[in-house]
Amino acid sequence: MVADIMHGLGAYLWSLFSGPIDLVVLVGLLGQALFTARFLVQWIASERAGRSVIPLSFWFFSLGGSAVLLAYALYRRDPVFILGQSLGTVIYLRNLALIFREKRRAREKP
Incomplete structure (x- = not known):
């Protein structure tokens, strides 16, 4: 039985990646x-700093990956994937807006 399951799984994965x-x-x-x-x-970045840090590039990669995956999910018409990537895209945009607002305020302070 386990051998049949493993064979079926192997055949399934082969069909996914061999087309x-x-x-x-x-x-x-x-x-x-x-x-x-x-x-x-x-x-x-965290290893270099010796502590947990989230660099600006993390948010750009997050936004780029999420936006491309959202487009892919929309094309594939996958509602689960669409919902998952939609919220992430909004969160990444908001984090970037907060970061840039903070930087702008720091530049404006005398």
């Missing part, structure tokens, strides 16, 4: 790569 890769799949992979890069950026 032709079209432009839409490449866009989805690009979005996922951007989204993954944000964790690498955050990890490297």
